[in-house]
Amino acid sequence: MKRLTRTVTTVALATALALVGGCSSDKSEDSKxxxxxxxxxxxTSFGNFGRDAYAWVAKEKGFFKEAGFDVDIKSGQGTGGNIGLVVSGKADFTPVDLTGALLQVGKGEAKDFVAVAAIQQRTMAAIFSTEGKGIATPKDLEGKKVADTAGSVVRLLFPTYARLAGVDASKVQWPNGEASALMGMLGSGAVDGIGQFVVGKPTVEAVTKKKAVMLPYSDVMTDLYGNVLITSSKLAKEKPDMVKRFSEALLKGLDYSLANPAEAGDMLKKNEPTANPQSAAAELQLMEAFVRSAGSGAKAGTLDSQRVARCIALLQGAGSIPAGLTPEQIVDFNLTPKA
Structure with missing residues (x-):
C-alpha cells in the first residue's frame, strides 16, 4: 500500500491574530x-473539515472538561499561520504538518514551539484536481494553476515534491485562496488544482460534483509524519502536566471520532453549520489508517525520534533545509505519549 504529507502570509496572519486575540493572556494557573x-x-489544522472534527468531539463529549479545560476552538489556516499564533501566545495548541514545521524551523522562519503528540502517523498532503483538467501525473501540473493558502504545507513542500517527481516547479502557478474557498475555486474552474489532504477526496467530490484526481506527495516522499499537535516552548516548559492532560483529552476525542465517524460528523455540523456531516464522516473513515498506522505498529499519538530524523534527512537530501536540525529541536519527547 502506498504511503500517502500541510500555513499564511503576513496579512492573513494578522487577520487570524485579530480573530483569536486575547485568548491566552488571561489564562488562570493550572486549576484542575x-x-x-x-x-x-x-x-484546527485547516478550516473545519471532517479531519478536524475530533476537537469538537472532545469538547461535546466532555473529554476536555474532564481534563480540567474550557476550550475555545477556532478555525486554523494551516501550518505557518498556526505556528505563528501559538508562538505569539494567541493560541495554546494546534495541529500542524510536521514536515511543514521542519521546513520552517530548518530555514529559520519559525522557532519557540514543540510537538507533543502525533495526530497522523503518515503524511496526507496531496494535490487534487478533477477529471477533464488534463492532470493525471505530476508532470501534468506544468502550465497549470494550483490554489492554496499562502503558507500551506502542500505549497511549502511543493519544490521538494517537484524536484523528486521530475516537475519544473517554475512552470506551476500558485494563486492564493482561503481555506474555505479552495474547493469552490476548483469546482468553478478558476484553477486546475488545489492543495489538500488525501482525506479531502469525499468533500472535493461533493463540492465539485466531479470525480477527484489525486496526486499524493507520499508517492515520492515516504516515511513522513502527518499532523502533530504543537504548543509553545514556554507553555511546555512551564506547564508540562497541563500539556499532557490536554494532549490526552484531544487524542481521546480523536479515538472516539474514528470509532464513531457518523456521530463525529453530526457534532461538527452542530458547531460548523456549513459542514457536510456525511463528507466529514467519510474523511474520518479514510483518516483512520493514517492515525493508527497498523503497518508501523506505532501507538496513536507517539512520535519516534529515528523517524523524525529520517524526515529531516529527506528534506536535507533534497536541499530543502540546511544541515544541523535535530529531532529534539522540534519534538519534546518527554511530553509525547509512550509507545
Missing amino acids: GDGKLEKVTYL
Whole structure:
C-alpha cells in the first residue's frame, strides 16, 4: 500500500491574530482539582473539515472538561499561520504538518514551539484536481494553476515534491485562496488544482460534483509524519502536566471520532453549520489508517525520534533545509505519549 504529507502570509496572519486575540493572556494557573476550568484556545489544522472534527468531539463529549479545560476552538489556516499564533501566545495548541514545521524551523522562519503528540502517523498532503483538467501525473501540473493558502504545507513542500517527481516547479502557478474557498475555486474552474489532504477526496467530490484526481506527495516522499499537535516552548516548559492532560483529552476525542465517524460528523455540523456531516464522516473513515498506522505498529499519538530524523534527512537530501536540525529541536519527547 502506498504511503500517502500541510500555513499564511503576513496579512492573513494578522487577520487570524485579530480573530483569536486575547485568548491566552488571561489564562488562570493550572486549576484542575479546585473546580475551575482552565481556559485554552485551540486552532484546527485547516478550516473545519471532517479531519478536524475530533476537537469538537472532545469538547461535546466532555473529554476536555474532564481534563480540567474550557476550550475555545477556532478555525486554523494551516501550518505557518498556526505556528505563528501559538508562538505569539494567541493560541495554546494546534495541529500542524510536521514536515511543514521542519521546513520552517530548518530555514529559520519559525522557532519557540514543540510537538507533543502525533495526530497522523503518515503524511496526507496531496494535490487534487478533477477529471477533464488534463492532470493525471505530476508532470501534468506544468502550465497549470494550483490554489492554496499562502503558507500551506502542500505549497511549502511543493519544490521538494517537484524536484523528486521530475516537475519544473517554475512552470506551476500558485494563486492564493482561503481555506474555505479552495474547493469552490476548483469546482468553478478558476484553477486546475488545489492543495489538500488525501482525506479531502469525499468533500472535493461533493463540492465539485466531479470525480477527484489525486496526486499524493507520499508517492515520492515516504516515511513522513502527518499532523502533530504543537504548543509553545514556554507553555511546555512551564506547564508540562497541563500539556499532557490536554494532549490526552484531544487524542481521546480523536479515538472516539474514528470509532464513531457518523456521530463525529453530526457534532461538527452542530458547531460548523456549513459542514457536510456525511463528507466529514467519510474523511474520518479514510483518516483512520493514517492515525493508527497498523503497518508501523506505532501507538496513536507517539512520535519516534529515528523517524523524525529520517524526515529531516529527506528534506536535507533534497536541499530543502540546511544541515544541523535535530529531532529534539522540534519534538519534546518527554511530553509525547509512550509507545
